[in-house]
Amino acid sequence: MGDLEIRAAADDDLPAIVAMLADDPLGAQRESPDDLAPYRTALERLAADPNQHLVVAVRDGRVIGTLQLTIIPGLSHRGATRALIEAVRIQADERGSGLGTELIQWAVGTARRLDCVMVQLTSDKKRPDAHRFYERLGFTASHEGFKLRL
Template sequence: MGDLEIRAAVADDIPAIVGMLADDPLGAQRESPDDIAPYLTALERLDADPNQHLVVAVSDGRVIGTLQLTVIPGLSRRGATRSIIEAVRIDADERGSGLGTRLIEWAVDESRRLGCQLVQLTSDKSRTEAHRFYERLGFTPSHLGFKLQL
């Protein structure tokens, strides 16, 4: 990994991001790298919302990681603002390089800078290696999540 830059994602980054999203058994079932049109539409929505931060990690001109950080103002916890980290992905060639740690540290630092009092994330139950990774970084498995497909 050469010089690392973490920056806002742009349209030209979408193929690399979608490729990383699709590069595991779960993502392969739900992503469509051959049709980036819906992802470009989603990027427009994300860019229009100041509480959404889709970022990429770039090294030597190549996108090698990504995550989405969402800031949510709230009433609970005495009006605390929280952030949610989603869609953390590292290029297969960069896994184990420390990039995931750097991306999560960026997200935590950015959350502090944006006034958040809590950072949370979810991880599919099958991603046991990811769970160990997040726990090493200080996250605790405190909740059980539910989803309803619409």
């Protein structure tokens, strides 16, 4: 195993990122790996926003993981800044290798360096393995989440 690098995602990484987003029953219903145009537009928006950190984990030149960390300034909690972790994905042949833990530790460390007081995330109710993973890393299921599709 070569050295792991966690770095900002680049346009060349999009095929691998989108393939990981689509590589499960939930993602397969909402992602379109055959049309990268909307993902390129999204990557440009993310790159232009200093509060967005879309990263990839790379080993031996291969993208094997990704996540998005969003920094959210706020008024509640005495004007606290929070971090939100989204879209954590690991290549199928790398799952169980500890890579997910390394990515989450990177996100938590980055949030600390950016003076966040809390890191939060959501995970679909249909992902019990992910729930156990996050709980093992110290996250607690403290809230019920809601979404409104527009």
